Amino acid sequence: MQWDIVIGLEIHAQLATQTKIFSGSSTAFGAEPNTQASAVDLAMPGTLPVPNEQAFRYAVMFGLAVNAEIGRRSVFDRKNYFYPDLPKGYQTTQLDHPIVGPGFVDVDLADGRSKRVRIHHAHLEEDAGKSLHEDFDGMTGIDLNRAGTPLIEIVTEPDMNSAEEAVAFAKKLHSLVSSLGICDGDMSQGSLRFDVNISLKPKGSEELGTRTETKNLNSFRFMEQAIAHEVERQMDILEDGGRIVQETRLYNGERDESRSMRSKEEANDYRYFPCPDLLPVVIDEAFIESARDLLPELPDERKGRFKAQYGLNDYDARLLSDDARMAAFFEETASHGKDAKLAANWVLGEFSARLNAEDKTVTQAPITGTQLGQLVARIADNTVSSSGAKKVFEALWNRDGDNADAIIEAQGLKQVSDTGALEQMVDEVLAGMPDQVAQYQQEIDPKKQKKMLGGFMGPLMKASKGQGNPKLFTEILLKKLSD
Amino acid sequence: MHKKSVAELSRELESGKISSVELTREFLDRIRAEDRRYNSFITITEDQAMADAKTADEQRAEGKAGVWTGVPFAHKDIFCTNGVTTTAGSKMLANFVPPYDATVTANFRAAGAVCLGKTNMDEFAMGSSNESSFFGPVNNPWGLSNGDKRVPGGSSGGSAAAIAARLVPAATATDTGGSIRQPAALCGITGLKPTYGRVSRYGMIAFASSLDQGGTMARTAEDNALMLNVMAGFDPKDSTCVERAVPDYTATLNEPLNGLRIGLPKEYFSDQLSPAMEQQIRNAVKEYEKLGASVKEVSLPHAKLAIAAYYVIAPAEASANLSRFDGVRYGYRCENPQDLNDLYTRTRAEGFGSEVKRRILVGTYALSAGYFDAYYLKAQKVRRLIQQDFINAFKEVDVLMSPVTPSPAFVQGEKTSDPVTMYLEDVFTIAVNLAGVPAMSVPAGFVDGLPVGLQIIGNYFEEARLLNAAHQLQQVTDWHQKLPQ
Secondary structure, eight states: OOEEEEEEEEEEEEOOOSBOSSSSOBOOTTOSTTTTOOTTTTTOTTOOOOOOHHHHHHHHHHHHHTTOOBOSEEOOEEEEOOOTTOTTSEEEEOSSSOSBOSEEEEEEOTTSOEEEEEEEEEEEEEOOOEEEOSSSTTSOEEEOSSTTOEEEEEEEOSOBOSHHHHHHHHHHHHHHHHHHTSOOOOGGGTSEEEEEEEEEEETTOSSOOOOEEEEEEOSHHHHHHHHHHHHHHHHHHHHTTOOOOOEEEEEETTTTEEEEEEETTTSOOOOOEEOTTSOOEEOOHHHHHHHHHTOOOOHHHHHHHHHHHHOOOHHHHHHHHSSHHHHHHHHHHHHHHSOHHHHHHHIIIIIHHHHHHTTOOGGGOSSOHHHHHHHHHHHHTTSSOHHHHHHHHHHHHTTSOSSHHHHHHHTTOOOBOOHHHHHHHHHHHHHTOHHHHHHHHHOOOHHHHHHHHHHHHHHHHHHTTTOBOHHHHHHHHHHHHHO | OTTSOHHHHHHHHHHTSSOHHHHHHHHHHHHHHHHHHHOOEEEEOHHHHHHHHHHHHHHHHTTOOOTTTTOEEEEETTBOBTTBOOOTTOGGGTTOOOSSOOHHHHHHHHHTOEEEEEEOOSGGGOOSSSTTOTTOOOOOSTTGGGTOOBOOOSSSHHHHHHHHTTSOSEEEEEESSSTTHHHHHHHTOEEEEOOTTSBOOTTBOOSSTTTOEEEEEESSHHHHHHHHHHHBSOOTTOTTSOOOOOOOTTTTTTOOOTTOEEEEEGGGSSTTSOHHHHHHHHHHHHHHHHTTOEEEEEOOTTGGGHHHHHHHHHHHHHHHHGGGOSSSSSSOOOSSOOSHHHHHHHHHHHHSOHHHHHHHHHHHHHHSTTTTIIIIIHHHHHHHHHHHHHHHHHHHOSEEEEESSSSSOOBTTSSTTOHHHHHGGGTTTHHHHHHTOOEEEEEEEEETTEEEEEEEEESTTOHHHHHHHHHHHHHHOOGGGOOOO
């Protein structure tokens, strides 16, 4: 049987506020356990929450960026359950009156299609603390530094139909919240966490199947694997005539396996009710406009600008515009590099490959856009060959020099483009290879001729110590050999 | 000195007739000697009080004294006091020492008042008789000499009894459904529950957040005004606190009552009220007529629904508010928990008393899937109707007057076996909390030698009008001056 895959996502994004959503404690990551937990975060008796205005501003910015309606009257609810890292015994969240209403995001797919994913809503809530199950010899440690960190939970409609689409959407969302500056986007630290809802239905069927939720995927690779794994699991069950159990599952990326966490029957009755310690927050037009003024250029706008301003093709423009930091790096490179397309090739080619190989982010790169741009300029004006440029790049990356010109000079990588000197070298090399010259001149197949031409280039580059301009060498060779 | 009011003590201190150290010593000695009869204190902070009194005397010597500098008083043990055990009357918090002050506590500290200790209360403010305290019941000073152990009312029973017994001239209190007014009435003192949002709730241990309000208790209306001057005001730590100017509540105490329009809600003069009680209330109202007020009957048509709505909303909020008492971070923890579930269930089973458990269960039930609409949502709708009743009534009259309780102080144990009878103690007080309006209890005579309280209810933020009305009554009557035998 053929199946349609139906995927919806729930994304928790930590907002990059300085302080927590309902207390003045710092939200900085990595402090000693429980050093960033105040009386309010510890839920000491009598303490009360006071909302952080910046969290609302960030949420509104997100709403505007996904073309959503902003909830003018935003209400907090208590979600009740007991857990040691949930100090109050309830999470303060939003149920019926979220701050961000329905919206959408358009996602470019690898095959050139564009996919619209609808946002059901996004709401503000507080993060829980962390339970530390290692290091305490059969006991559990509790770190409440994270408790009260502001989150927006973004809930999509079930609009994605493959792992590829879901990952493309996730990446787009990552680029969006990073560009907005409302989330640091650091998935390894849990700043952005994905829950994936998956169901299958017979191809073409209108009726949705029973779904499962796979929680807390914190890398795009695990997300892709987890979806593939879950689709396969459900397909096996359905094709054996079984039924899917609505449940929450945990995926282990290291082992590529998943297990059930709890079924629908075991799910808590959270007994939501409006939090009486927090009055409804009214978002007025002025607040929305002030948030709109803070919106930076968003990836879609930027892509359009890159195409127009730099003459990039759609694919390159998208790759360079999705991530704000990558985009900034590219623009710095292009501004020094004279040739924007060449700059794009280097940023997406050598530079990106190197980042990937060393598992670094753009901001961790040892070279600047200015340095790369200076190199690109030297390629553009023929000062250095592309093979020489790779050496310069290598030196810059390893910090064996801090600008392209100095490295070209020091390593003698400057291309020789003086035709008189080059002609002399060609004459000398051809004089030493009379048989090959004769062979070439007797050959009538231009293809073979072209291949034989390469045989002269090696010795020529050697004679020029690699500094001869290959394009000029070829021109001179062709002229001499046809004489 | 112990029979004097806050205003009188303040003048004595100012005149130099007595020092705060002497005054504090006198009250502490009285508490030591007398409180075994009443059990009105959970904690006595003797050393801290004497040190604070010394500081107050120094401030006065430097010419930096205010009205409250050096005046002794007490806090209900629901207000967190930095470094001093704060129990909320519960085993759960018997060992809890907060590292912070409630805003109310901090305000009194800043005013230079000398806190003598923390007063007894129903556990987590849940009760109308002070019998649910982990630290034992409080005896009402009235009737005690006859050998009758009567309740002081609750939940602020310790504060009320301590004032009635002249162990302190004033004490803080809280009112969620009548917890200031009912004990004030039963102990023959004066108490005020301000408008919801007038006094910060920060550091006041929560029972039902949308109903809880800190307030005042003292013998006279004037002293209540002096207390409210310290307590009222916006607090950035409490987002339900209202940002609104605070008047000097003593400034209008002597305004004449000519033309004051009094409404008597007919629903509060029903057959639940004994004829003797009703007679006392009507006598007090007559005093107002003599002072130039006019009286008419009004209606609060939804008042009869107040108890039912309250006993859904308050337990629902409490069920969540009390979830934090889980044995993980502070407070009581059961011995040798076997696992997480055992830690939770035994800590809470052993740490909470039966009335608290009953309300947590009721609240949890009311919020459960499938019941939420029928109970919680319906109760919230009733609440809005009750609010509207008051808004409508205050279009016709300036204040409402009624009894505070259906009957005077009852004997301990009389109602503990029947929670619903106990809940009906608050039949005249609860609607006020649901509406959020301010109300007072003012002494209005005696039935069978036991005090009766007149309830005066005002429009939102009209505490000054209530205090003015109460003060004027106390200029022409002496019910508030009577001492228990």
